[in-house]
Amino acid sequence: MKKSDASEKLLPEKQGEEAAEGGLRRRLWEENKKLWVVAGPGIFTRFSIFGITVISQAFIGHVGSTELAAYALVSTVLLRFANGILLGMASALETLCGQAFGARQSHMLGIYLQRSWIVVLLCTAVLLPIFIFTTPLLRLLGQEPLIAAAAGRIALWFIPIIFSFVFSFTFQMYLQSQSKNIIISYLAAISLALHVLLTWFAVSKLSLGVTGVMGSMILALWIPIFGEFAYVVGGGCPETWKGFSRVAFQDLWPVVKLSLSSGAMLCFELWYNTVLVLLTGYMKDAETAIDALSICLNINGWEMMISIGFLAAAGVRVANELGAGSAKNAKFSIVVVVTSSLVIGFVLFVLFLLFRGSISYIFTESSKVASAVADLSPLLAFSILLNSVQPVLSGVAVGAGWQSLVAYVNVACYYVFGIPLGAVLGYLLGFHVKGIWMGMLIGTAAQTFVLCLITWRTDWDKQVALAQARVSRWVVPTADQYNGREEAA
Structure with a gap:
């Protein structure tokens, strides 16, 4: 009898766990x-x-x-x-x-x-x-x-x-x-x-x-x-x-x-790599350095197309859920999109570390340039890994309407911190193009950390209220809504 009672007590608990697991799988799908x-x-x-x-x-x-x-x-x-x-x-x-x-x-x-x-x-x-x-x-x-x-x-x-x-x-x-x-x-x-x-x-x-x-x-x-x-x-x-x-x-x-x-936020991000090329142009043996860097940035540019696709998806999903009034679904969307992009970024990170010596020959026949690319490949791999998270968090910011805040974060992390640090590492400490890139990479990492912190500590119920207030403030009634108001009056 006791065994039967125990089974009866455990069964609903097990069914509840299975239902929760099935519900999570369904939500993820x-x-x-x-x-x-x-x-x-x-x-x-x-x-x-x-x-x-x-x-x-x-x-x-x-x-x-x-x-x-x-x-x-x-x-x-x-x-x-x-x-x-x-x-x-x-x-x-x-x-x-x-x-x-x-x-x-x-x-x-x-x-x-x-x-x-x-x-x-x-x-x-x-x-x-x-x-x-x-x-x-x-x-x-x-x-x-x-x-x-x-x-x-x-x-x-x-x-x-x-x-x-x-x-x-x-x-x-x-x-x-x-x-x-x-x-x-x-x-x-x-x-x-x-x-x-x-x-x-x-x-x-x-x-x-x-x-x-x-x-x-x-x-x-x-x-x-x-x-x-x-x-x-x-x-x-x-x-x-x-x-x-x-x-x-x-x-x-x-x-x-x-x-x-919005323009300020994205401009500060998209111009960051341009500064990297300009600073490299003043290096010793600049021709080889720029050739190697351009190959790395070309690869990085192709990968960024994936990241920007996830940026768009993050913006749409967060904006849709905030407009619909669901803070819970907005948070769930953020977790799913960041995880999905990070998994793809990690796979590419491993691939570039494994094949760094041979990738450059797709773009050049110069062994000198190929050697320089192989030397820069670890930095390229870490850039790709960071790019799998950072643009997605920028997409979250777009969906929530935080463009002004992120613009200030970008200026501080990129131009006040990252570029000067890169210049010090590249020119004063003699790390050359690797030093410039390391400094700018640290700036990107700092920006990613700040965006993670902002996203984590955000009161999403408050963001729902702000989104709905924005929609209500700017909405123009349709003809049917206008006639309905007149009849009610």
Whole structure:
């Protein structure tokens, strides 16, 4: 009898544990599905867009060395500068659309999209003089006149490209906040394939040189935008796109403030590696150092496409759950996305440590450069490991609307701490490029630690209240809601 009583007491406890375990597995499965619906297409799209710039550089390299140097200068300095600002400002839309969609105020997404177009277009117009007066600017900075002149001609081709960012970035934020960004992946794949074909034909068959490459690049970046516009306006988003509205021109200042905060946050991150290259340029035997560093940063750039995909997924999931009023689900989403990205980062970390001696030969035939790359590979591996966490936490910040706070953290950790430490290690202590990279890596580690601490200590119930207050403050009633209020009155 006693045995039976004990069995009866243990059975509900065992069933409860099994139910809890089954519930956790089910939650993990559901959360991972929601995560990869955003992250998967996001990663593929970024690989495709990054591939377009790499393919263009490869073809221009066959046109001439001066043209290659000019293209590299414009794409790595000017385009990265503009890209950082415009992507950062567009990421404000990720906060607004994500929280509004979670709060079931779907009609606001189309209005936020149009407001973001206005704000980011104005910002792009402000950036135009940099591309129009590239040649005199580069000459003022001491660049060789021949390269400066070629860069000035290529920079004019980039003007339609930076305007394409206005729409590609904002459409991406708008669609991924609804987990509908698979259409962007299809269009990116088509444009990448088309770019390869058109560039080959223009350069190899028509001998159009730089004109053929840049013309094909412009087409490759604008074709997906027309496809996304047709998808949105043609009925792909019936709940969130209600047509063009004059309301989009109202209440622009809050969007401007959030866009500027977002722009500052991402700019300080994206420009960090540019400073690394500039500091390396003053090293002894700078040519080998820059060649080795550029190979490492190229590998790191490809891996960053994965991290940025997870950044987008983190932003969407956190914003959706905060807008829906669930602090518990927001915290669970953060744990799942950080863990998923960290696992991928750790696998790549191990691979680069194991194959560091042979990876460089994909990019160079110089044994001297290959040896320098092998020497830098441990730092590259640790960069990849940190990059699997740090951008994801930045995505959490975007989802919660902490852009201003993270901008201050980035300035302190990167520019007040990391870069000066790198300069001391590289120049004063004689560690050269490794010292510069170590200092900047320590700055990234400090920023990651601070973001982890902020995320851990955050009162997420308070963040839910703030998100819902933001949605309520900026919401515009639909026609049905307005009529309902009139009838109630």
